[in-house]
Amino acid sequence: MRTVFLLWHSYPREDALDENDTEDKLVGVYSSAAEADAARLRKLRFEGFRDYPDNFQVSEMEIDKDAWSEGFVSSDTRPLIWWFVLALIALVASQVMRLHQHQAASWLLWDYVGRITALTILAAVPSARIAAFRTGGRQISLFEIVLWIVGICLLDRFVQLPQSSLNVAFPTTVLGAYPHPTRWLKAFDLFFGLALVAISEEVIFRRYIRLAFRPYLGDGIFAVLTTSVLFGAIHWWAGLGNVLSTATVGLFLMLMLRRSGVLWPVALAHYLLDLINFA
Structure with missing residues (x-):
């Protein structure tokens, strides 16, 4: 197996709406990371590059191996939003049915059915499947992931009192x-x-919704706040306290996703805080 190293330079466009709207240049392809770094140092002497000296990135690529193996999400995400609405209908419908159940088994059955149906809807459509289930590389250390999880679990404990008081x-x-x-x-x-709760809610209200609404909300704090409000709203039946507390925790879960770049640490944090609450 042989790899090459791609040196990129990116800087924000003058008319950029968010931090992801950048002008990207492939500077060159090199046989080693050292050669790529030497090229970076050479480019720092030239106009443009020296104005953004910290905006170089090196990516490693294996020769004769396809990239974008899972496809990509189109910039027109309107179809993704409609599939989100359909998945949301499945979740809300199961919640309404749960309100009429008086046995734990039937309550849980409707809960499972709604969540599995919502995930199945997203998995059945190729573009929605890519947005919901695509994988990526971890951007932070395992130690930082542990710190995030501990912090979010402590935050959830902290909001329990105002949650109960509001209800x-x-x-x-x-x-x-x-x-x-x-x-x-x-x-x-x-x-x-x-586990089903954590996976379904993190896939739908963190990863999927972030990609589906990015052209309209951007990827900054407004998007974080909006998606957190939607996450809180899906707990409409459990009381005002639950809505506000889940929105608060959801805000930090979205920040964790943005920081880590992958969903599994966020889903793990969600599962552990639920386990603490219900065990």
Whole structure:
């Protein structure tokens, strides 16, 4: 296996709407990382490059291996938004059905059905599947991931008190409650059910929604706030306190996704904080 090293230079466009709208130049292809770095030093003498000296990047590529093996998401994301709406309908429909269930088993069954249906909708459409399930490289260390997870779990503990207080202050906003399964059903839900919750919500409300709405919201703080509000709103049935607390935690989960570049640490954080709450 032989690899080459690509030296890129990127800088923001003058009319850029967000930090991802950049002018990218391929400077050259080199046989080693050292050669690529030597080329970077040479380019620093020239106009343009010396104005943005920290904007060089080196990427490694294997020869005779296809890139973009999973395809790409078009800049026209309107179809992605419609598939998001359809997945959202599946989730809300299952929530409405849950409100009429009086047994833990039937409540959980409708919950699982709604989440699996929503994920199936996104998986069935090629463009939506790429946006929802594409993989990427981790951008931060495992140690930093642990710090993020610990911090988010502590934040979730911190918002529990105002969450309960708001639900007590506005009881009419609480339309339902989580079930209390026992024995084998509780064990099954703690492992399978909570994992399904974490995966479905992180795929839909973090990775997918970020890509689908990026042309309209950008990828800055406005997008983080908007997607966090949507994440909180999907918990509409659990009371105003739950809506606000999940929106707050969702904001930091989105920041973690932006920082880490991959979804699995975010889903793991989500699973662990749910496990702490329901175990």
